[in-house]
Amino acid sequence: MPLIAPSLLSANFLRLEDDCRMLNDSAADWFHLDVMDGRFVPNLSFGLPVIEHIRKATKKVCDVHLMILEPERYTEAFAKAGADILTVHLEACTHLHRNIQQIKSLGMKAGVAVNPHTRVELLQDVLEDIDLVCLMSVNPGFGGQAFIPRTLEKIRTLRRMIDEAGLNIHIEIDGGVTLENAPAIVAAGADVLVAGNTVFRAADPTATIQALKNLG
Ligand code: DX5
Ligand code: ZN
Numbered sequence: 001m002p003l004i005a006p007s008l009l010s011a012n013f014l015r016l017e018d019d020c021r022m023l024n025d026s027a028a029d030w031f032h033l034d035v036m037d038g039r040f041v042p043n044l045s046f047g048l049p050v051i052e053h054i055r056k057a058t059k060k061v062c063d064v065h066l067m068i069l070e071p072e073r074y075t076e077a078f079a080k081a082g083a084d085i086l087t088v089h090l091e092a093c094t095h096l097h098r099n100i101q102q103i104k105s106l107g108m109k110a111g112v113a114v115n116p117h118t119r120v121e122l123l124q125d126v127l128e129d130i131d132l133v134c135l136m137s138v139n140p141g142f143g144g145q146a147f148i149p150r151t152l153e154k155i156r157t158l159r160r161m162i163d164e165a166g167l168n169i170h171i172e173i174d175g176g177v178t179l180e181n182a183p184a185i186v187a188a189g190a191d192v193l194v195a196g197n198t199v200f201r202a203a204d205p206t207a208t209i210q211a212l213k214n215l216g
Helices: 013-024 050-059 075-081 096-105 120-128 151-166 182-188 205-215
Strands: 003-006 028-034 061-067 086-089 109-114 134-135 170-174 192-194
Touching: 003 050, 003 205, 013 050, 013 205, 028 050, 050 061, 061 109, 075 086, 075 096, 086 096, 086 134, 096 109, 109 120, 109 170, 120 134, 120 151, 134 151, 134 182, 151 170, 151 182, 182 192, 182 205, 192 205
Parallel strands: 003 028, 003 192, 028 061, 061 086, 086 109, 109 134, 134 170, 170 192
Antiparallel strands: none
């Protein structure tokens, strides 16, 4: 069964506590928290103060996805805010290896995200240092976009790389995950499904989270 990580980017920010409670009582495994800087991606979302509050509202894993340039400037702040997993973009890091070590030295698990155009082979030299790869299946910046089918081939390649190296690393798929495409994504080798619109625009979000878990 895949881990389900609903993205709170699609939550109701006026009723964030209600949505946190719904996720706490659901089969959701992680809270996926999308941070945007208006520079790495053409959008802004939420940041540290919001994450500090969400941290107090849940005991589940806080999976923080930084879509920001120079993430090393904020690593410590996100550790203090309560991130369990901190994911930085390969495309946003000049010194990715150093950034990964910094994340781990602060007691968090380290993730690396790659955009749709980035080859997963570029992760080979940091693979043994990380806990998670986030494969973007849309261009980051917005919820509610359509899944890019080519991602399935990238999942299979990455799964092969991880298995050949004998490593235990999560493959997280982020963007456009639906009840329809989840089985193929998991069959290709992913084990964490991020879902924003599919969960929060559903008539019954709790049932949808359960369905994603069962389908995958
Ligand atoms: C996109 C974010 C995603 C997004 C997913 O930039 O990283 O986490 O919220 O939303 P959906 O599932 O609606 O594509
Ligand atoms: Zn995300």
